[in-house]
Amino acid sequence: MIKELVKGNRSYRRFFEDEKISMDTLKDLIDLGRLAPSGKNVQPLRYILTNEEEMNKRVFPHLKWAGYLKDWGGPIEGEKPSAYIIIMWDKTLPTSRDIAICDLGIASQSILLGAREKGLGGCIFWSFSRKDLIEVFNIDDKYEPLQVIAIGKPKEEVVIDEINKDGNIEYWRDKNFVHHVPKRKLDDIIIG
Amino acid sequence: MIKELVKGNRSYRRFFEDEKISMDTLKDLIDLGRLAPSGKNVQPLRYILTNEEEMNKRVFPHLKWAGYLKDWGGPIEGEKPSAYIIIMWDKTLPTSRDIAICDLGIASQSILLGAREKGLGGCIFWSFSRKDLIEVFNIDDKYEPLQVIAIGKPKEEVVIDEINKDGNIEYWRDKNFVHHVPKRKLDDIIIG
Numbered sequence: 001m002i003k004e005l006v007k008g009n010r011s012y013r014r015f016f017e018d019e020k021i022s023m024d025t026l027k028d029l030i031d032l033g034r035l036a037p038s039g040k041n042v043q044p045l046r047y048i049l050t051n052e053e054e055m056n057k058r059v060f061p062h063l064k065w066a067g068y069l070k071d072w073g074g075p076i077e078g079e080k081p082s083a084y085i086i087i088m089w090d091k092t093l094p095t096s097r098d099i100a101i102c103d104l105g106i107a108s109q110s111i112l113l114g115a116r117e118k119g120l121g122g123c124i125f126w127s128f129s130r131k132d133l134i135e136v137f138n139i140d141d142k143y144e145p146l147q148v149i150a151i152g153k154p155k156e157e158v159v160i161d162e163i164n165k166d167g168n169i170e171y172w173r174d175k176n177f178v179h180h181v182p183k184r185k186l187d188d189i190i191i192g
Numbered sequence: 193m194i195k196e197l198v199k200g201n202r203s204y205r206r207f208f209e210d211e212k213i214s215m216d217t218l219k220d221l222i223d224l225g226r227l228a229p230s231g232k233n234v235q236p237l238r239y240i241l242t243n244e245e246e247m248n249k250r251v252f253p254h255l256k257w258a259g260y261l262k263d264w265g266g267p268i269e270g271e272k273p274s275a276y277i278i279i280m281w282d283k284t285l286p287t288s289r290d291i292a293i294c295d296l297g298i299a300s301q302s303i304l305l306g307a308r309e310k311g312l313g314g315c316i317f318w319s320f321s322r323k324d325l326i327e328v329f330n331i332d333d334k335y336e337p338l339q340v341i342a343i344g345k346p347k348e349e350v351v352i353d354e355i356n357k358d359g360n361i362e363y364w365r366d367k368n369f370v371h372h373v374p375k376r377k378l379d380d381i382i383i384g
Contacts, residue, residue: 001309006227009229011229034376035195037202046382068232098293103297110194112229113194117193117194147294169234169235183226186222189225189237
């Protein structure tokens, strides 16, 4: 069952933008991050949530979409995310950067599996203008924005393929706009 | 339902050591890591699996258990983990250290939620002797061991408490050997 959730939790980049996401739903998702393990239990992550059109419009321009899809500039009007979660690290707490970033992965995956269970989907961004988001949200110096998760009701099909012999891991879109993600084989990632 | 899994997926440190874990079970868990999202889809993580008594005995001494429990040196004979997963980063692949470590968190949580679903549990280790594990497994220079996950059938009760007003996040054990983990409140981790 968890396998179906994990398999179904792909990076979605096109959404039914008019499907709104309530603040309660976003808080339910953050709660999964809150309950997940944290290195030395420091829990150094902090969250900013947005689900309103006005604020979403101020976040969107600062995200860099789908590096491998050179001809695609991101979702068009009507297919943009309905909400964003900005995840920050409180640098004043006694944990290392490595542990904070591992906590980030643990929390992100928990949040996205929760989104999937609710029929939603999302996409994790590393590539975004930190400087601009700090300005948009007036983020205090003690926080470092690490990641943005875009959330919405997915409007695209994403499939997992077995990696080709050439070893190319770049995702791509076919002529029907289906998004393909080549994954390495189990035997190739287990050593010894 | 995912919430129950996330809540139940605590860091377990005492196990029914005679409950063996098959290599097929370990591979099922790694498959969850394999299918999880990866930054730029590079999939830079590699895994070493051990479930045999002899090899487990060679891993155990190199792990540092439960930093906050000063009077506890780790599980006694009969309560040690039945298996270990060593997760490494292939440094030759085109990804940053930050993204590899976030991938690590995503994969670890997927693996541990899968373990929980199977009635197993585990504990993530950042504190271990990298030098010694590199020697035990004769690990190639191109890999950096990032983390060890110990796996077994849990033999302890772990509960989540609301954090006290003093803000202390250290986990502790009560007189009945129940392990308590103080978690921050939702309102304290959502900013703005």
